[in-house]
Amino acid sequence: MTKPNTYQRGPDSDGHFGIYGGRYVAETLMPLILDVERAYDEARNDPAFRAELSSYLTSYVGRPTPLYLAERLTEQLGGARIYFKREDLNHTGAHKINNCMGQILLAKRMGKRRIIAETGAGQHGVATATVCALFGLECVVYMGEVDIERQAPNVFRMKMLGAEVRPVTSGSGTLKDAMNDALRDWVATVDDTYYLIGTVAGPHPYPTMVRDYQSVIGEETKTQINEIEGRNPDTLLACIGGGSNAIGMFHPFLDDDGVRIIAVEASGEGIETGRHAASLTAGEPGVLHGNRTYLLQDGDGQITEAHSISAGLDYPGIGPEHAWLHDIGRVEYVSIRDDEAVDAFQLCTEAEGIIPALESAHAVAHAAKIAPDLPPDHLMVINMSGRGDKDLESVGAYLKARGS
Amino acid sequence: MSGTRISARFDRLKSENRSGLVTFITAGDPDRGTSQSILDALPEAGADLIELGMPFSDPMADGPAIQASSLRALKNGANMKQTLEMVASFRKNDGQTPVILMGYYNPIHAYGPEKFMADAKRAGVDGLIVVDLPPEETELRQPVEAAGLDFIYLTAPTTGDDRLPHVVEHAGGFVYYVSITGITGTKSAKAGAVETAVERIRRHTGLPIAVGFGIRTPAQAAEIGKFADAVVVGSALVSRIEENLNGDGPAAACRDAVLGLVRDLAGGLKS
Numbered sequence: 001m002t003k004p005n006t007y008q009r010g011p012d013s014d015g016h017f018g019i020y021g022g023r024y025v026a027e028t029l030m031p032l033i034l035d036v037e038r039a040y041d042e043a044r045n046d047p048a049f050r051a052e053l054s055s056y057l058t059s060y061v062g063r064p065t066p067l068y069l070a071e072r073l074t075e076q077l078g079g080a081r082i083y084f085k086r087e088d089l090n091h092t093g094a095h096k097i098n099n100c101m102g103q104i105l106l107a108k109r110m111g112k113r114r115i116i117a118e119t120g121a122g123q124h125g126v127a128t129a130t131v132c133a134l135f136g137l138e139c140v141v142y143m144g145e146v147d148i149e150r151q152a153p154n155v156f157r158m159k160m161l162g163a164e165v166r167p168v169t170s171g172s173g174t175l176k177d178a179m180n181d182a183l184r185d186w187v188a189t190v191d192d193t194y195y196l197i198g199t200v201a202g203p204h205p206y207p208t209m210v211r212d213y214q215s216v217i218g219e220e221t222k223t224q225i226n227e228i229e230g231r232n233p234d235t236l237l238a239c240i241g242g243g244s245n246a247i248g249m250f251h252p253f254l255d256d257d258g259v260r261i262i263a264v265e266a267s268g269e270g271i272e273t274g275r276h277a278a279s280l281t282a283g284e285p286g287v288l289h290g291n292r293t294y295l296l297q298d299g300d301g302q303i304t305e306a307h308s309i310s311a312g313l314d315y316p317g318i319g320p321e322h323a324w325l326h327d328i329g330r331v332e333y334v335s336i337r338d339d340e341a342v343d344a345f346q347l348c349t350e351a352e353g354i355i356p357a358l359e360s361a362h363a364v365a366h367a368a369k370i371a372p373d374l375p376p377d378h379l380m381v382i383n384m385s386g387r388g389d390k391d392l393e394s395v396g397a398y399l400k401a402r403g404s
Numbered sequence: 405m406s407g408t409r410i411s412a413r414f415d416r417l418k419s420e421n422r423s424g425l426v427t428f429i430t431a432g433d434p435d436r437g438t439s440q441s442i443l444d445a446l447p448e449a450g451a452d453l454i455e456l457g458m459p460f461s462d463p464m465a466d467g468p469a470i471q472a473s474s475l476r477a478l479k480n481g482a483n484m485k486q487t488l489e490m491v492a493s494f495r496k497n498d499g500q501t502p503v504i505l506m507g508y509y510n511p512i513h514a515y516g517p518e519k520f521m522a523d524a525k526r527a528g529v530d531g532l533i534v535v536d537l538p539p540e541e542t543e544l545r546q547p548v549e550a551a552g553l554d555f556i557y558l559t560a561p562t563t564g565d566d567r568l569p570h571v572v573e574h575a576g577g578f579v580y581y582v583s584i585t586g587i588t589g590t591k592s593a594k595a596g597a598v599e600t601a602v603e604r605i606r607r608h609t610g611l612p613i614a615v616g617f618g619i620r621t622p623a624q625a626a627e628i629g630k631f632a633d634a635v636v637v638g639s640a641l642v643s644r645i646e647e648n649l650n651g652d653g654p655a656a657a658c659r660d661a662v663l664g665l666v667r668d669l670a671g672g673l674k675s
């Protein structure tokens with residue numbers, strides 16, 4: 001494959017990143033998706049919309065988030081100089097609200113009264129419920145029953161915020177099934193409902209729109225690291241579920257040749273066990289949830305269940321732009337197991353007093369693997385996509401079962 | 405040569421001055437043997453065209469009844485190869501009844517579209533409905549045409565007049581009108597609204613129009629059949645399978661229950 005002039009121009013007008021992406025949805029939804037695309041294009045080019053979004057990001061979300069030098073972690077690992085981009089300090093505790101704020105303003109602009117969303121870890125559900133409370137809109141969140149159990153604190157938060165949490169029992173009862181049910185809801189409620197997708201998945205324009213709303217992470221990081229260190233980072237690290245925090249961090253750096261970019265998938269109990277969520281490392285291209293991308297599937301094209309201790313990474317697909325960046329070689333995709341993520345969760349908590357989300361702990365775990373072999377002037381930025389309060393119970397249970 | 409069985413069947417329905425019955429079952433539900441016995445007996449019970457569902461793990465446009473039916477089939481070993489084998493077996497005794505495969509794109513993608521179309525044609529398939537492939541995604545058009553199959557497009561209440569010409573432009577066989585905004589088997593449309601919609605679609609295409617999603621009873625079928633060229637019934641049929649799984653001799657009970665409803669539906673359309 002030849003190297004393109006830029007990695008930042010995609011997608012094409014039909015939402016394709018190379019052969020990935022597109023709009024694979026039932027006809028009933030197609031006119032709606034075209035509406036969302038039109039509305040998004042208009043909003044994006046409207047200075048008043050951009051100003052409103054920017055104002056809410058500052059005064060409500062708490063942006064810009066700090067870029068923090070993790071000195072004790074740097075010292076303990078004994079190599080690269082490690083920074084955290086503190087998305088965990090956003091209102092509601094994760095990067096998810098960057099996207100929700102953009103999309104809720106769009107939904108309002110489109111005159112929609114009812115918002116639906118899917119959620120895995122519950123972070124996107126909480127962020128959606130929050131912006132719905134802020135603007136007085138009805139909110140229904142689909143959540144797999146397995147996830148409802150392991151992310152109980154977030155379920156409670158959503159309910160307190162006035163959202164209805166609908167348990168999803170179909171399939172494996174996790175994120176992909178929640179997305180199926182949200183799509184089923186949308187087909188039946190096309191008139192008044194907006195589907196607020198939480199990651200860079202779904203049909204065009206969602207992967208592009210969500211990326212654009214999350215790119216504030218990378219833009220701020222670029223300004224901040226240049227202010228602090230006078231140059232770009234050498235390595236960027238982020239975890240990948242659907243891929244929104246990662247693409248948000250990466251996108252502004254894609255054309256900066258010197259920046260090594262690494263995304264971390266969840267390999268659950270290990271790739272070889274088959275119980276993992278590593279769609280790029282171990283999946284095949286296919287079509288699900290409105291786009292073509294890498295998927296965990298069997299030889300007959302049936303989607304297989306993903307497994308990860310982290311509910312937010314427990315998805316059998318990945319955003320189509322990542323599929324393209326993978327094939328073209330601009331971003332490296334690696335994977336981290338449950339046990340390694342839990343170790344990194346403890347390491348980060350003890351060294352820095354920052355309890356990372358289990359999702360983000362996957363990125364920390366990979367940093368712990370590669371940082372020791374890098375020189376002290378190597379600048380590494382980890383996207384701390386969320387805080388880990390929601391995971392304390394899961395980690396406690398895991399450690400108990402492991403006997404440590 | 406494309407669509408010969410489908411167009412011949414609609415020609416005959418026209419000459420008999422009646423609306424056709426399209427029956428949907430999922431291939432391999434609840435198991436291969438029972439499903440084959442139902443499939444083979446559908447024409448005799450009154451099905452004019454057959455839609456055979458290709459089971460998929462994530463049927464996003466389907467309601468609980470068809471979701472469950474897909475999962476039953478998959479649990480009992482259904483796959484794309486078996487679905488084609490079922491059609492080939494059906495074709496040994498029936499050269500006339502059109503068979504249309506209906507499902508989602510990913511299993512076709514995994515099989516390899518060119519190979520799938522060729523194998524489907526060889527098995528005796530006439531047409532294809534791929535729910536999650538709108539006309540904007542054109543990649544199956546060439547393989548479908550090369551194999552001489554009809555690609556049947558869905559239109560919906562949300563498909564406006566500006567969009568309809570684009571949707572029917574490459575349609576073959578017939579046009580499928582999804583009569584409700586919703587998933588299969590969940591609500592029913594008012595006949596008056598459906599009639600208006602069918603008239604609207606007729607202004608854009610000369611192809612026959614079949615109406616589906618939300619038709620469950622012989623009375624509903626008869627009402628829609630007054631103006632549609634065919635009516636599609638699916639969820640009500642696969643629900644009969646679910647209801648008869650746990651009794652004595654479930655295979656015969658499932659078959660008889662499904663075929664009984666098919667007879668009633670066909671009777672409703674003929675009266």
Ligand SMILES: Cc1ncc(COP(=O)(O)O)c(C=O)c1O
Nearest residue numbers: 123241242243244245312359386
């Ligand atoms: C804190 C956190 N990080 C990461 C993710 C993974 O999503 P994405 O890959 O879209 O960033 C989630 C998803 O729930 C999350 O809550």
